[in-house]
Amino acid sequence: MTAAPTSTQRVYDAVCELHALEQVATREIVAELTGLKMSIIDDRMRALVNDGRLKRVLRGVFVPVEIHPPARCISKTVLSDGSVKLEIGDEVLTLTPREDRALALLQVGAAMQGWALLAWPPHDAPQDHEEAGGPVKEAAGKAAPTLKRNAAGIEKATPKA
Structure with a gap:
């Protein structure tokens, strides 16, 4: 037999479900969905915001914070025949040269974004008004x-x- 979810988990699940359905998650709607009192909703939402699990986007409007798992080790090995072994954590992909080029083209945007973050702000830019x-x-x-x-x-x- 599983234990009943806590009020915090019920509030968090309601906000996540509303967000997944592209609906606005307000305290009133969450109270209606969970059947919890408004004072409990306010307290639990405040605790979830403080814990970094919810984000307040507007007054009274909340969205779940996307939490990614820790990054895994990544390596790329080019073999003598031109094929590529791409290892991400415990997973291994074997790519043909054409697939490797296609993947590289897809990754260019992320690489440029990373480069821009490293280059900004310019070292000689004024730092205050x-x-x-x-x-x-x-x-x-x-x-x-x-x-x-x-x-x-x-x-x-x-x-x-």
Whole structure:
């Protein structure tokens, strides 16, 4: 015989079910679904938000926080015949060269996103509003500078002649 779910689990399950059905999860709807008192709903939702299991997106509107399992080890081995062994945790995929190229094309977006996160913010970017406002105020009324990229892709401002 299994134990009855706790009020916290009932509230969490109701929010997850509503979210899966693309419905708004408000405290009133959750109370209606679970049959729990509004004071219990409020307390349990507050506890779930504090535990990081629910996220408040608007006042009174909640969504479950997606929790991914820990990342597994990944390795890629190119074999002498051009095929590829891709190992993710305990799972092994054997890819043909064509499949490997197709997978690489699919992964380019994720790689570019990772690169952008590493490159932002630029090292020479102003870090506060005061510092950013100084050059802008100074340049007011003058000709706007032209931005030119050097070989490394770094923009350099040069005044217009």
